[in-house]
Amino acid sequence: MKPAKDWHAAPLPADEAKRLRQLRSLALLDTPQEEVFDRVTRVAAELLQAPIALVSLVDEHRQWFKSRVGLDVCETARDVSFCAHAVHSESLLLVEDAHADARFAGNPLVTGAPHIRFYAGVPLRSSGGLVLGTLCAIDTRPRKLTPAKQAALCDLAATVEREIVQREAARETLEVQEVERRKLRVSESRFHTIFQRTPTGKAIVGLDGRFVEVNPKLCEITGYSADELMHMTFQEITVGADLPADLELVAELLDGRRTTYSFEKRYRRRDGGTVWIDLSVALIHDDEGKPMHFVSTMQDISGRKHSEEVLRGYRQELERRVLERTRELTSSRTALQTITDNLPVLIAHVDADLRYRFNNQVYRDVFGVEPSSLHGTTVRETIGAAAFEHCLPYFARVLAGERVAHEGIVYEGAPNRMWNATYVPEFQRGEVAGFYIMSQDITETKQRENQMRSEVMLDALTGLPNRRALAEQLALSIDAARDAEVPFALFFMDLDGFKNVNDQHGHDAGDALLRQVAARLKKTTRADDLVCRLAGDEFVLLARGITSTSACSRIAQDICRAIARPFEVGQSEARLGTSVGIAMCAGGTQTSAEAILAEADRAMYEAKRKGRNGFRFASLLAEVAPAINNLVDRGSATRH
Structure with missing residues (x-):
């Protein structure tokens, strides 16, 4: 045998x-x-x-x-x-x-x-x-x-x-x-997963304003228990002065004029105090497009507001003292000059014709001119035509008798600095004879604010923009597509084989690999394209000005080729692929960020089902997507 x-x-x-x-x-x-x-x-x-x-x-x-x-x-x-x-x-x-x-x-x-x-x-x-x-x-x-x-x-x-x-x-x-039949258990599960594990207040709010679900952080912010809040409306705990603006934004959501909104307002706490919150609201629709409820996120910003109030109080106190001393020492120019010259603020007195009557020595440091030579010259000559045109509406208001604050000024003599200014009218016999200018350099403050905002919008691991940054830019792109008919394409990417590498080499190697992926995606895409990391091994590319499926295909192919090249993992190599889902938004299209992101996500899963390390077009292109995807399949077969 x-x-x-x-x-x-x-x-x-x-x-x-x-x-x-x-x-x-x-x-x-x-x-x-x-x-x-x-x-x-x-x-x-x-x-x-x-x-x-x-x-x-x-x-x-x-x-x-x-x-x-x-x-x-x-x-x-x-x-x-x-x-x-x-x-x-x-x-x-x-x-x-x-x-x-x-x-x-x-x-x-x-x-x-x-x-x-x-x-x-x-x-x-x-x-x-x-x-x-x-x-x-x-x-x-x-x-x-x-x-x-x-x-x-x-x-x-x-x-x-x-x-x-x-x-x-x-x-x-x-x-x-x-x-649905086990609503209580689902509610507890949803409460635990969506609400309890977040450091910010969250709530599901009915269309009538009544709280449907709240998380412990919101209870901590407001001082109310969950049971108490769910027998109340957001209108009841909103400070009355802030309510009209909030309701106007809600109306714009329901009318479809906006998809989300953010708003700083105050809640009345159970103990009678107030708390400042940064509120973000989105309207959720059912499958037929009918509004169902609001999803709200609240962050306690009382500390920041308190700091702003202290700074504002300090500035107002400084302005009050400067004005008080200026008025007291009007008859003594020498004394006035001595005091104002030693304050780190631009101080000037301007008449109704916008000509200088007084300037302190800080003008010499900023504009490089002797303060005494400015007397009788126009404000426009000193600060420059562009800054003057920017400030002119505020000058008109102060000359009408209004005390005005103005921020974000760039003077011609200090192009790399940013200033704020307070304009206080000067009354003589009941008429406005001119006004006082107090202008402070706020460059470092703005830089710190911008840095803080940048850190919030970046993914800590890869340095790419994060989900929050994507949401902001995607909303702007949708508005541009709808209003200015500027098209764009969204590429949803999920790495193929990343879990195996992560399990085999460890999370540190996995993190290093994600950073390499981020670098390749940035190198592969255009300089003005937005490459974001959502979470895990999911990335999103927002490419503006894309008008054809062939351009999308070329971009997707470049991405797949870039990710398919071997990666260094310690002393060895690892190979990955990426499945790409593509959703296009043409000029004039009516859609939402959630809808187009979901369509790109579904197309990505379709790409995985079709063999991975490839791409598929989303059903937003329902009338042409099957034909396009068939061409993609045939192209893939030819390449293989």
Whole structure:
């Protein structure tokens, strides 16, 4: 007797536990045969003229046949299964002669019944990209399979895959219904995951303003318990003076004039005090586009407001003292000059014709002129035409008798500095005869404010803009697309294979790898494109001015090629891919940041299902997306 040849059982996939959970959740194993699957196996057997065709589901220790043609048994052991090898394939596992393949030559299914010589199996994936089994054709004689028939078998597999995905969706629908029936448990889960683990106050607010859900941080901010707040409206705890502006912004949300808003206002605390908050609100719609409720985020900014109030009080006190002393010493120019020259503030007295009557010595430091030479000259001559035009409306207000504060001034003599100014009218016999100017250098203060804002908007690991920065820029891009008809494209990227690298080399290596990915994305994209890191291994590219799908395809291909190059991980190399979902927003399009981001996300998952390290277009292009994605598929096949 001829000795048996060696054969190899397929290794377990990296996501085996997750794959098995997904398979068993679909309730397909050990169920009766169904026509929807049998129809496919019959067509596959006829199309390929193969004696055996199967829909095989790979369980923990077996492969079980949901549909079979030409085979009496309903399952075999997994360790002798060809389909267990196909689970690792990206598209099609083709064995033209099992006797010539070291993996299968000694396999009992080759040496014994059903005497497999030829095998062609296409992986069947869930909506999340997990391989659950295969559609396969088997023959007892070696043979080849033309590219056309390979493509046809893949198309039939897509039909089975679509049925599985539909059942997955149906299962998810049942789960949602179960969630609705168990509302209390879901509420507790949502409360724990969404609200309790955040350092800011959060609330779900009904359209009537009543609190529906609140988190502990909001209770801490307001001093009310959760039960008390959920019997109240936001109108009841908002300080009356701040309420009209808040309600106006709410009306703009409901009218569709804006998608979100931010607003600084005060809440009345339970103990009678007030607290300043930075409020951000978004309106949530149902599937039919009808408003459902508001989602609000509140951050306690009382400390900042207190600091601003102290600074404002200090400035007003300084201004009051300067004015008081200026008035007292008007008759004594020498004394007045001495005092004002030693204050770190530009101080001037201007008449109704906007000509200087008095200047302190700080004017010499800033403008390089002697203060005495400015008497009788116009303000425009000193501060420059651009600054003068900027200040002119404020001059008009102070000459009308109003005390005016003005910030963000850049004088011609100090182009790299920023100033604020206070203009106080001078009354003589009930008429405005001129005004006093007190102007302070606020450059360092503004720089600190800008630095703080920049730090809030950046991802700490990669240095890229973060989710908050993306939300801000995406809202601006949507407004520009709607109002100025400036198109843009959104690329949602998820790394393929990152988890394996992270698990194998550790989180420090994973973090270093993410930084390398960020650097490549920045190098690959245009200088004015916005590359963001959302979280984990998810990145987003916002590219403005993109008008064609071909341009999007080129960008996506460049990204895929850049990420596919080997990365250095310690002393070794790692290889990744990236799945890219593309959503385009044409000029004049009406959409929202949430909608276009969700569409790009779904397109990314479609790219993963189609083989990974590739890209797909979103359904926002519903009328052309299928054709475009077919072209993408054919282009990918040609490249491969």
